[in-house]
Amino acid sequence: MPPVTPALWPVAGALVAALGSACLTRRLLAYRGKPGASWLALTLGSQAVFCGVSGVALLVADPGLRWLLESATWTALSCQVVAFLAFGLSYSGRGHLTETTAFRALYAYPVGTAVLLAVRPDLVWPTFRVERMMGLATVEYTSTGVGGTLVVAGLFLVALTTAMLLDTAVNYSLYRAESVAIALSAIPPAFAEAAWLLELGPYPQLNLVPIAFIPHLLADGYAVLRTDIFEYNPTTRRVVDATALESLESPLVVVNENRRVINLNTAACRVFGVTESAALKRPLDDVVGAAVDLDATDRTLATRVDGEIRQFAVAPSEHADATGTPVGYSVVFQDITAQRRREQRLDVLNRVLRHNIRNDLNVVQGNLGLAREAGADPVDGSADSGAAADGGRDARLATAERHTAELLALAEDARAVDALLDRTNAPREPVRLERAVAAGVDAFDGDLPVEVAVDGDAVVETDPALFETMVTRLLVAVDEHADGGVTVGLDGGRDGAETGSGGSYRLEFRAGTAFPADQVAAVEAGAETPLNHTTSLDIWMVAWGAELVGCELSFDGAATATLRIPVDGA
Template identity: 35%
Template sequence: MPLGVSWLAIAHFGTGVAILGLLGPVWSFRSRPGAQLWAGVVVLMAATTFAFGASLLVFDQGLRLLFEMAALTTLLWTAVFFLSFALTYTGRAHLLHSWWVRCLVVAQGVGTALLLSNPVHRLLWTNFRLDPVLGSATVLYDKEPLLFAVAGVTYLVVGIGIVVLVETVASYGPSYRRQAVAIATTPLFPIVASLIWLLGIGPYPQLNLVALSFLPHLTLDVYALFGRDMFELPPGLRRAGERAALDELGSPVFIVADDGRVIDANAAAVRMFDVDPDPALGRPLDDLLGQDLAMAAEEQRVDLLVGGERQTFKLVFSPFETRSGLHGGFTVIMQDVTAEIQRKQRLEVLNRILRHNLRNDLNVVQLHAQELELTLTDPERRGHAAAIEDISDELVDLGEKARWAAQALEDASYHSVSLRDVLDDVVRDVRANHPDARVDLDVGASVTLHTDPEVLTLVFTSVLENAIEHNEEGEPQVTVTADDGDPDSLRIQVRDDGPGIPEHERRVIEDGGETALDHGSGVGLWLIHWGVTLLGGDVAFEVAQSGTTVSIRLPTTGGPRSE
């Protein structure tokens, strides 16, 4: 078997060694998504290059045919590994089991079988012959149409991988535009080289330089994938994180196209509505839920039968745009508000009982107590009647305060308000109810807020009454000051000379809830907390031996705080 040494073969071996050297950058990231498949791509490209290089040294036609088939076989499967890498790296590994990827793999398998059995059926090429050039064992053969079909499938497999990578890298933003261009450019080298060989273009149609084109192809890939640490933070991890976050949501979420067809659904949606994800894709969400949805609205409430139970959902529609700025569709978040509605209904009933039934009954109790106090002659019994009347008065007042609070907190309306005007009215009413108390107001007439005056009145009435009613001094003293040094917020401080708010009362507010063992003695502090929170501010209590300071911060351009 005559052997010839040529610079062309040496170039192939040198290229193969250089390609294997590109395994280095990926080694430290071998546990990352797609890294092992990338190593497989590099190894197959190197194997193809070494096979082509070795074939250029073999002048025995039979053995030369074996090297040619080996090189072409590794070339076909390099494309398969490249597509697998692209899908895994970009977080689409689940598509490896899709029907269309399986079809492409089967097509490459059929191409491989045809290639290896060509000496028998001659469907891919005929007239295989040695035609040395440049001192190398190059060959010529007559290419049949089926060989072009096999090459076309290989181009398709590589092209899909390139599109997937370019789309993902481009999504990283303008700073990765060069990497996207590099990935889009890389297939040009092997594609052009293979087309020149397939079509027999140029003075040496027997030269196949596809293997040599791998070096610039892989070099650009390495720059694109490693030049900006994109293997340290691969999109597959980001996509997996996004998917996990979506699936971890307890609420069902649907992603729908502009025409209302389902694009994606999270695990909660699949589980709650017992739908198969694949058949659900492409179906109108209206049909899936059995409801006419108005996605142009920000939200919609629907009643659905889930697991044999009637449940109420609030659907929140959030439009999203494509990267080109066009409207792409909607994210539909379904919040189960059944318990919330039932709780609201119970509260409305209890509130009605508190406002009407209990108040009416207490009025009857008051009348009887007053009658007893007038008719009884025994001082001790008259005292009991007076105590009943006083407690009844307190309960009626508490009911009125609860009614006022419920209405104010429910129907808040925001506009520009003079803080001094609001506080003047509050102080006047408090002084009328507590004539022995002294309330000093040190607030400028020019201080204004964009807020709800009714809620503001509720808050400061509660603060002042709490300071006075829990003060055991004969003449309680309260001072109200305002600091408008911050253009974005206003701090109002209310200082009293009372014993201070008990620590367990403050802890209940700070913890955000009451228990059977740890609770407050009234609603005053809760009204302060609810009102200030609704106005977008915060409240703090500072207790000292000299009294309590309630510090309230409110935004000057406020509005209702979103829950």
Template identity: 35%
Template structure:
């Protein structure tokens, strides 16, 4: 090798060119979290490489010293810029934008001032002189304790930033495992070179080989950030999502250890408990409740909490927190405010009790008196009494169906194997005796399904009754077939079809003053189908055909 060839300077220039290439490759990502600080890091690195490459070619003492100062500025600022990039890239913008971190910028600013003014006070180095080395302008001088401190602080910045990126990216799992390794390794070559140079260790102590070792650093960064698009899938998204999932939601969430002591509270939980998070840390969660205790067992419970001078009721759900090895660390406790829900349930209970007893009893009285009047009166007056009787009969029938709906909603009966042909025969016989008409049953004799028999009977009875009740001389067909894992139940009639406004109400799932159904029968059909995990469809192109698709084998989980 020709030692007169300035290969040290050429290597430094090559690192600068590589840094520029890296900047060009990342130009489409400059708006990503932390990317601007990464650009500042690479710009600092580029200036350092080119200025030191030029320094190795300059033997004029004044100019050589000035270029050496630029290298020191590169050492000072590259660490702070890289740490700032790591904080932004990993989603720790709260730290990056904090007052104390901005105050940390005083360190590189102070280092810059000391380096620039060193010829006056010589606290960073002394005894600067040019020493030709391998055809280049090396430099020999004593780095003083203040200079060593500046280098150590810069290396600590780089080390902390590397740990942040490495740890956060690795937490993504296999997505970026090899890229994370590249990020973790990339600062090692130049960082080691700086420390060896500062300690005067190595084959060429008069030359700072850091700029040459930026070449592998750039290669590793190109692999990590360009080849694998690590700026496209950055950890800031994950960190922001985790923060939003707990911190930003309106639902109170507490994190407790296995003894029920508070580890963290989101703002909603702080408001609910009327406590500052920092004051509540390590204290028992139960200590902030109004007499009700939460057993740290991962189960569900209800508690009453006084918040804003009012007592609110909450449903509490606990989820075990485990580390990657499966060790249980505590619980996530989620509070769901059910105060209004409980109040509605209580009002509905009162209303239901009133309708079931008072309205039903009064309707029976009116029904009996109307029947007596219809039998004793003649002519138009008898017709009026008969109209009253029919209206009251419909009212009583609707009340009975509403009662059926209420009682079926609290039916806790388990699953049973039901012989559908036998159940259909019983339902059809009862409906035919009451309404008349013709009903044909077409289904395999051995057809069975596992479901809730009470709800299935309500569903079938209302479909058949609706057809017989509203269609004069009705001809109704009840059929069922097996389709894969489902039973397809079809009830069809030869009537005019269910009015469109009735079906529209069912599809919307609610009634209004202007859009409502004429009875509760179709609501029973819709509700029971949904509860039985089925699908409901109406076809009114030729009469009415109602198709109900039910799972042939329901499981206990589906009934929960």
């Protein structure tokens, strides 16, 4: 039989693919340091080796040398798919996964392939022979389960990488062209590999994978040379998306359309006292501990954080899909406690100081004027009339002096308010309630008789100095309206102890007289008005101090005033 002239097109196609892959690999070296660039260079470098060796092997009929070349193509292809996966991870913003033990275990795939083919090729190819086809030296071998597993594993890694790139294209339109190009580039070689594995076509021994890398190369060349694949890549966007929640110091909770939590940041876990796993899938109201109306115009809520009642402004942002259908909300809880306290303090100080200063100064001015007139115009020259004039003048001066002293006391109260609110971060410590109440009573210098009836075993965690100030100021406020004495005692034992929680104590101030309704209304509303206002800063200092130490001040029930004090300060 006359010799058959080799059909050189498969060889030429493989060498063209090898040359193009090598050139593109060199071009990629300029992008070293960019996410995924080095891995893509390794991918195309392995591809160049695979295609070049495959093209040369088609011209080699010696069985021993042909076996070495075939082993080299399998090893190069196994290196390529692992590098391709690493490129997909790095380029899509998941590069940290290439540093994990799980990914490094994949290095065993190309290493194991090379070792098997070198040491025990019979486990991969039980039979191996060179067959002439169209004048080319093709090989035919029976693949075992091990060999089939190696091929299927490579196809799986390619499919996984393709899925990641398509996911990037769907989620980040800025990188769609290059992501789609590289993702689709894997399809022709994958089909050619599957056709060879299943022995499809008129020449099943002829492996067309090297030629199928030509469209693969064209797609990769478009992505590298015609797009900004490494100038702008999804890594930045994905990293920003991943860290956006944690970068916020404010609590942020993401809920679905049914208002159930699907994500939250560390600040939200800390503020609302939950773990991420415990919060997921729960209703937003349950996690926050209060009803959150995402449709209201003025959204605020109060909750206890580290034993202190904090105020939050609720700012939801609705998310919708491409059709405009709402799919959920991102809800930011902005801590406005300090702002609210400043506003409330300014409002109260402005009204109280303005009202009291004006009234007291009017009294001082009037009495000083009358005293001056009494001293300048005696009724007659008798001793009795002079003594009467002196007595009237002295009484008016005493009145002026008393109101001046009240103004000085008010100024001191204003200074005390500043000192009080500066104790926001004061440390708390276990305190015997009886001792703290007694210290507050000792600091009270009013005429009101005070009886203390507090269990000596009751212990709470609080700021001792602030709590004692609250007791003193509350007694001063009660003294303005009480007719008799006041009893400071506990209403029963510790609440909540049976539930396993820290519980709380109710400290009651009983004077037999209720606070005026207008003062109670002002404190409960958190603002003073011309109709509802207090006569001093004392009751406000108690209310503000209660917020700082996590107490609750109330005026309902039989007691004149009640402080609910958490045992553990929480």
